[in-house]
Amino acid sequence: MSDDKKKGGWLSRLTQGLTKTSTEIGQQITSVFTQKPLDEKALEDLEDLLIESDFGPQIAADIAQKLSQQKFNDPKDTNAIKAALADAIADELSGREDTFDALSGPKPYIVLFVGVNGSGKTTTLGKIAADLTSKGARVLIVAGDTFRAAAVEQLKVWAQRAGADFMGRKTGADAAGLAYDACVRAKEENYDVVLIDTAGRLQNKQQLMDELLKIVRVIKKVIDGAPHETLLVLDATVGRNALAQEQIFGRQAFVSGLVMTKLDGTARGGILVPIAKASDAPIKLIGVGEDIDDLQPFKAREFARSMVGLEPLG
Ligand SMILES: Nc1nc2c(ncn2[C@@H]2O[C@H](COP(=O)(O)OP(=O)(O)OP(=O)(O)O)[C@@H](O)[C@H]2O)c(=O)[nH]1
Numbered sequence: 001m002s003d004d005k006k007k008g009g010w011l012s013r014l015t016q017g018l019t020k021t022s023t024e025i026g027q028q029i030t031s032v033f034t035q036k037p038l039d040e041k042a043l044e045d046l047e048d049l050l051i052e053s054d055f056g057p058q059i060a061a062d063i064a065q066k067l068s069q070q071k072f073n074d075p076k077d078t079n080a081i082k083a084a085l086a087d088a089i090a091d092e093l094s095g096r097e098d099t100f101d102a103l104s105g106p107k108p109y110i111v112l113f114v115g116v117n118g119s120g121k122t123t124t125l126g127k128i129a130a131d132l133t134s135k136g137a138r139v140l141i142v143a144g145d146t147f148r149a150a151a152v153e154q155l156k157v158w159a160q161r162a163g164a165d166f167m168g169r170k171t172g173a174d175a176a177g178l179a180y181d182a183c184v185r186a187k188e189e190n191y192d193v194v195l196i197d198t199a200g201r202l203q204n205k206q207q208l209m210d211e212l213l214k215i216v217r218v219i220k221k222v223i224d225g226a227p228h229e230t231l232l233v234l235d236a237t238v239g240r241n242a243l244a245q246e247q248i249f250g251r252q253a254f255v256s257g258l259v260m261t262k263l264d265g266t267a268r269g270g271i272l273v274p275i276a277k278a279s280d281a282p283i284k285l286i287g288v289g290e291d292i293d294d295l296q297p298f299k300a301r302e303f304a305r306s307m308v309g310l311e312p313l314g
Contacts, residue, residue, distance in 0.1 A: 010296050011312045017288020018306045021269035025053055026309020029085065030078050043068050046085075053270035054239050059277070063088045079310070086304040092273050093300035098282035100229065100257060100297065102128070102193045103137060108186035109193045110219055110226040114212055114249055115233035117200040120261030120287055122151060124233050125195050126158030127287075127295040133163045137192040142182040143168035144175045144215065145199040155197055165191075175199065176214040183222035196227070202248070209252055216254055230256050232281065236272065237265045246279050255279075261287035264294070269307055 015022070028049050043064045050060035066088045072080055102109045111128070113121045125141065132139050141159040143166070145151040152168045159166035167182050179196055186194045198215060201208055219226045232255040234242040242260075249255055258281050263269045276283050283298040302312035 010293065011302060011306075013291075013294055014286075014288055014296060014302060014312060015306045017264040017294060018269055018303075020264065020267040021053060021307050022309035024267040025049060025085075025270075025307060026082065029082060029308065040068075050270060052268070054268035054274075055270035056274040059092055059270075059273055063092065066091075082308045082310050083305075086301075086308045086310055089273065089304035089307065090301045093276055093283075093304065096276040096279075096282050097298050097300045098257060098284050100128075100231070100284040102132060102229065103135065105228050106225065107193075108140075108183070108191045108223070109228050110183065110186075110196065110223060111193065112196045112198060112212075112215065112219070112227040112230040113233060114198050114230060114255065115200055115259075116202045116235075116245055117148075119200065119233045119235040119245075120259075121200060121233045122154050122158065122197060123290070124231070124259050124261060124285070124287065124295060125155070125197055126162060127292050128285075129158060129162035129164045129195055130292050131295075132193055138190070139164035140182060140186050140191045140194045141166050142178060142194060142196040144179055144197045146171060146173045146175050146178065147199050147201070151197070164195075175211060176218045179215045180218040180222060183219055183226065187223065202245075205248060209248075212252065213254075227254075230254050231259050231284065232257070233259045233261060234275065236260050236263045236269060239266070239268055239271055242271055243275055243278060246275050250279050250281065255281045257281050257284035259283075259285040259287065259295075260298075264288045272303070 047060045047064040050063060051057055067084055070084055113125050115121045129139050129141055141155055141164045143152040143155045146169050149171050156166055169178050182194055232249045234245055258279055260272050263286055286296055286298050288294050305312045
């Protein structure tokens with residue numbers, strides 16, 4: 001067992017978090033390959049397996065094609081095949097990863113969280129707040145989803161837990177007005193980071209987008225160059241719907257990074273790959289569980305290895 005695993009560090013959490021997907025891919029790959037050489041039928045089976053894991057037909061075909069061109073000394077050596085598969089997945093994700101770093105940029109650093117209700121926005125925001133305050137940052141949490149009292153309460157709890165300050169308004173208040181006041185306060189009171197939650201009702205897309213754009217406009221009025229980061233939070237368990245959501249929010253062009261949550265809750269974690277490829281914004285963070293430590297920086301190679309059931313390299 002590696003040191004990381006003993007400590008329950010992020011790599012082992014990543015491996016554990018992706019168990020559902022890696023069981024699907026990692027174990028099935030054994031049955032795909034053990035009884036036969038890496039022939040056309042095996043590659044077709046691999047392609048099907050990748051499609052079942054939500055990689056999408058094009059990416060599945062590209063990966064199978066790549067593997068078909070490789071020579072394996074022992075076609076029954078599933079670890080070598082898994083490593084080649086992990087490399088092929090990581091190659092698909094090349095250039096699609098980036099770091100989320102709220103502490104090296106200008107202050108106050110303004111981060112906006114967008115995404116549909118239930119995607120994990122509030123939880124992601126809370127986990128980030130806890131991480132930042134643990135590093136000594138002064139953090140202001142802003143409950144910009146003014147439509148749902150429960151969302152405001154949930155954020156308040158996260159703020160208390162993280163030791164961050166909190167700003168909210170009564171139900172139905174103007175979210176852009178709240179964001180404006182929060183930015184003014186953050187400037188005056190020298191906060192390091194402001195984390196702004198937003199509403200995520202998708203029943204009326206245009207209204208939702210108009211409201212988000214209004215929030216962005218007012219933030220810019222107070223702080224030049226802000227928001228410094230707009231994170232789109234997507235739930236991996238909704239599969240291809242997450243791809244559709246990326247297209248809706250991504251088309252507005254102000255998304256600067258993606259967070260893929262609940263990868264632990266699905267055997268179809270392959271969905272991250274077509275989303276990463278379709279989006280203009282890179283993937284910055286992934287959620288592999290409900291604990292604070294389960295929100296992790298996205299590292300394509302480690303992700304790909306965990307996904308096929310190999311130890312991440314670290
Ligand atoms: N298993 C797992 N659960 C998660 C993860 N991220 C968030 N959740 C859970 O998903 C549920 C929804 O998360 P919220 O943060 O409330 O989602 P939201 O987008 O803010 O949704 P609203 O509050 O409805 O606007 C909660 O029960 C979270 O605990 C994750 O990475 N893994």
